[in-house]
Amino acid sequence: MTAPFLRVLHAVRTLGYADAPSVAGRAQLPADEAEEHLLDLQARGWVAWSSFGGDGGWSLTEEGRRRGEALLAEELDAAGAGSAVTAAHAAFLAWNDRVAAACTAWQLAELGIASAPADLDEILAELRSAAAFLAGMEAALVRHLDRFGGYHRRFAAALDAAAGDPRWITATDRPSCHRVWFELHEDLVATLGLRR
Incomplete structure (x- = not known):
């Protein structure tokens, strides 16, 4: 099973730019849990929130991309x-x-x-x-x-x-x-x- 915080980080990557409900749906997590992970990931500098014309969403930072790929590689190796x-x-x-x-x-x-x-x-x-x-x-x-x-x-x-x-x-x-x-x-x- 992929760890929930990694599912959230990875959902942001695969969606590209998305609001919290979309990330929660993609990560298959309750909305409040996904939002907690998003805020934690933001504090680490791995995701960023931005808004344009009243439409806001989460996106991956370069550090988030690097860390996400490293975590995915570890998961891939552990799963064989x-x-x-x-x-x-x-x-x-x-x-x-x-x-x-x-x-x-x-x-x-x-x-x-x-x-x-x-x-x-x-x-x-x-x-x-x-x-x-x-x-x-x-x-x-x-x-x-x-x-x-x-x-x-x-x-x-x-x-x-x-x-x-x-x-x-x-x-x-x-x-x-x-x-x-x-x-x-x-x-x-x-x-x-x-x-x-």
Whole structure:
């Protein structure tokens, strides 16, 4: 089990910039517990609070990134999960181009600048294939590190919502297919101490 304070620190990293309720949800902790950890992490200089136009959120500092990666490396070693996460990352990269292409095709169509019209049914079918892959990959990962749980559920929920509202494919204001996929990519990269 990933320690709660590390889950909070890691949630801030994978979300990029988020309010406390979003961090609590991502870390799978009660809101008050997540807020206590956020304040402790802020006191250590690992996370920072900022606001823009009335919208506020938490983000990682450079020190927080370094410390987070060191703690993740320790966790990875203690769990003996290095080879499993490395294999998952390699498999993920094979799918990443396909998911990125589907999401980009839909974004360009939404903006009206696509060179060819996007077929929503084809895009959803491609994302369903990615969801099936994700289910198997997640099942393999959570045998070693529980914090990898939930990506498939969130991706599948966004995909279901996208059938009625295609904004769920790429929207940045919700846990869309693209956003969940991006967060998983960041999770794998951070866990392995890689750069994109």
